[in-house]
Each structure stands twice: as C-alpha cells, then as structure tokens.
Amino acid sequence: MVVTSCPLHAMASLTEGQVRRKPLVVILGPTAVGKSRVAIEIAKRLDSEILTADSRQVYRGMDVGTDKPSAAARQGIVHHLIDLIDPDEAFNAGLFRQQATHLIEALHQRRLLPLVVGGTGLYVRILLQGLCEAPPSDPRIRAQFCEEAREQGHEHLYARLASADPVTAGRLHPRDTSKIIRALEVHHLSGVPMSSFQAEHGFSERPFSALVIGLNREREQVYRRIEKRIDWQLANGLLEETRHLLARGYRRDDPGLTGLGYRHAAAYLSGECDQAEMVRLFKRDTRRFAKRQMTWFRRQAETAWLMIPESEPLEETVARAMRLIDSFLSALDAVEETPTS
RNA sequence: GGCGCCGUACCCAAGUGGCUAAGGGAGCAGUCUGCAAAACUGCGAUGCAGCGGUUCGAACCCGCUCGGCGCCU
Numbered sequence A: 001m002v003v004t005s006c007p008l009h010a011m012a013s014l015t016e017g018q019v020r021r022k023p024l025v026v027i028l029g030p031t032a033v034g035k036s037r038v039a040i041e042i043a044k045r046l047d048s049e050i051l052t053a054d055s056r057q058v059y060r061g062m063d064v065g066t067d068k069p070s071a072a073a074r075q076g077i078v079h080h081l082i083d084l085i086d087p088d089e090a091f092n093a094g095l096f097r098q099q100a101t102h103l104i105e106a107l108h109q110r111r112l113l114p115l116v117v118g119g120t121g122l123y124v125r126i127l128l129q130g131l132c133e134a135p136p137s138d139p140r141i142r143a144q145f146c147e148e149a150r151e152q153g154h155e156h157l158y159a160r161l162a163s164a165d166p167v168t169a170g171r172l173h174p175r176d177t178s179k180i181i182r183a184l185e186v187h188h189l190s191g192v193p194m195s196s197f198q199a200e201h202g203f204s205e206r207p208f209s210a211l212v213i214g215l216n217r218e219r220e221q222v223y224r225r226i227e228k229r230i231d232w233q234l235a236n237g238l239l240e241e242t243r244h245l246l247a248r249g250y251r252r253d254d255p256g257l258t259g260l261g262y263r264h265a266a267a268y269l270s271g272e273c274d275q276a277e278m279v280r281l282f283k284r285d286t287r288r289f290a291k292r293q294m295t296w297f298r299r300q301a302e303t304a305w306l307m308i309p310e311s312e313p314l315e316e317t318v319a320r321a322m323r324l325i326d327s328f329l330s331a332l333d334a335v336e337e338t339p340t341s
Numbered sequence B: 001g002g003c004g005c006c007g008u009a010c011c012c013a014a015g016u017g018g019c020u021a022a023g024g025g026a027g028c029a030g031u032c033u034g035c036a037a038a039a040c041u042g043c044g045a046u047g048c049a050g051c052g053g054u055u056c057g058a059a060c061c062c063g064c065u066c067g068g069c070g071c072c073u
Helices: A016-020 A035-046 A093-109 A121-129 A139-152 A154-164 A166-171 A177-190 A194-201 A219-235 A238-247 A262-269 A275-298 A314-337
Strands: A023-028 A050-053 A115-118 A209-216 A303-307
Touching: A016 A314, A023 A035, A023 A121, A023 A314, A035 A050, A035 A115, A035 A314, A050 A093, A050 A121, A093 A121, A115 A121, A121 A209, A121 A275, A139 A154, A139 A177, A154 A166, A154 A177, A166 A177, A166 A194, A177 A194, A209 A314, A219 A238, A219 A275, A238 A262, A262 A275, A303 A314
Parallel strands: A023 A115, A023 A209, A050 A115, A209 A303
Antiparallel strands: none
C-alpha cells in the first residue's frame, strides 16, 4: 500500500480483491448542502478522482449558475462528466450512465476508488441500479408526439397510451405529458409497452458495490445556504454569463438555458420582470428543487445519511464520511475472504 | 376623549341573512426507468377578532369588548 498525504486513512490504491467487487462511493444530497467541498476533501484523502452526476454541470460555458467548482476549488482533483456539451445540445440519463460506467472501469483498472458526486437523483439511481432495455429516446419521434399533443391535447395522447400500454397509462396522470410521450415513444420504437421493459428490469441491476453517503442539513439551513449562494452567483457574473450565452446565439429554450438561474436571468434580461422579482423566483424555485431532491433521495436505497450540524467544521464532516468509507472497504475485504462462491 | 372605516387560513382576498366559506400566493406532502435544475399530482378554516343578542337560520343584522387605521378635539 502506498502512503497518502493523510496518515489517518492510508489507502491510495485498492487491493485486487476490492477491485473485483467494483466498489464505488456516492455522495448525494440537496443542492447547496456542501457536497462538492466534502467530495474534494475525500478525493484528496483517497487520492482518487470525482465523477459528477449532475445534469447541469455537463454544459460548457455555464459555470457560475451551475455552481461548478472552480479550478482553484478543485485543488487539482480531476473532475469527470463536466463540460461535455454545448448549451443547445441534449443530454440524458442514458448517456450519463454509459460514460460514467466507462470512467469507473478505467478508475478501477488504476485501482482507484471512484467517487461519484451528484444532485441528479435519476442519474444516480440509473448508475447504481441500471436502466431497462427500452430504446433510447429519438428526438424526431418525440417531436412528432409533441406536435400531436399541441394540436390535439393531452387527453388525446393519453387515450393513445391507454390502448398501447394500459399499464403505464394507469400509472400516469393524464396531464403528465412528458412521461406519456416517453411511453408512447418506447412503444412506437419497439412495439413493446414500456411497462414490460420496466417489469422485466425492476431496477434490480447492481453493477457496483456502492457506498451511498447522503449529506443533509436542517431544512432551514439548506434554504439559507441556497439564498446565500444565489446572492453570490448574481454578484459574481451569472447575469453576464447568461447575457454572453444569448449573445452567442443560444436560445432561452435550449436545454442548457432552461436550468435554474439561467432561465430567471434570461427572463430578467428580456425585461419580463424586475431584478427583485427575478431573485425572488430564482430563490423560490431553487428551494422547491432542493425539496424535490430530498423527496427523491429519501427513497434512494441503502443511503447512509450524515446530518451536518450548522457549526460542524468541514474537516469533521469529512472525517465522519471517511470512517464510513473505511468500514465499507473493510467489509469488501471480509466478503472477499469468505469462501463462498 | 369624539367621530368614521376596518378585522375572513401564514400572506393577499371574494363573500354583506339560506347549497359543504370562492380564488390566488407562500408552504407542506408526494410521483418519477434516456429532457429530471424537467414534468406531473395531492393537501389547508366545523369556522370569519372575542363575547352576548335578534332570527327557523348569522362571516353578513344589533350591542358591548379587544385590536388596527384615519380624521377631529
């Protein structure tokens, strides 16, 4: 074993036995809870690299508003799955999974323990529990159904789904157009109802041995941190960044620009609201987002939650997380030693 | 001290004798298998400042009290 900079957790590379288990550490939690800073500290101690599971940080040229850690904040830790595409390009959970899986394999080959950090619950779930075999989305088909929805209303689409895939239709609300369209798309592309793919899959894949660490704080505190961060973003170039993107020809309805902050800034810049209203909505929508994240993460299986008290220093949070990681790795060894198979 | 106006949910607010007290905002709870920072769903007054009265029936009419605002002295 190689000695690391942190004497308490001397483990720079995984054993061969550990690598066989395909270990993975995931850090999740609501926005602004402080995931990035904790993750960077852990990565330093593990001498490893970070994979970001974030549907917004994949966009190039969108830095302030997506809260991308700056080069200085990264402290030399390699961050993957950031800056992959331009704001007018589409990304999705399937692409994320594919790229993340390859990167994880590469890290395992180097005997490193990959560290996934993310606020996008769907991406994390799909990485840890797989994705059903349904065909990927096809923009052309999707556009067709969108058109149909516009012209004939969501009731019409829902009726179509009810005959193509009654099980999924039963699960979905008639107004939930985006999920209805996805289900119709799957059926159209494969001839098989999405419910069949899902039933077969059931999120039962476990491609990795994952330790999932959930970071959380008291809700009021998370909300206050969100508001503070937004004030900081506005004082540090979010408006300029948005203006610049629009000047480069990106449109407000491009996938990248629909994210929190950018859509608010764009509305303000086009004169739809004054600055105070823009800030109010930006903060409100981000609070709501954090709340939805918590609803999602509460159901994320086998998550070890670390509640961070307001007064707790970063080092202490990191130390608590490292203890979880240490025992996780020990457990991997223990299983390895058991002569089962 | 006098006169007037007002008091409905956390906030705004409709209702001015008769269905189960509109609506909006905020909030809370939830759903989720390739757009997820998206999209979608659900939820609030056994009570109308308080007490008493009139009435078959009161948020609504009357009286007193409390609170707020305005004007006058």
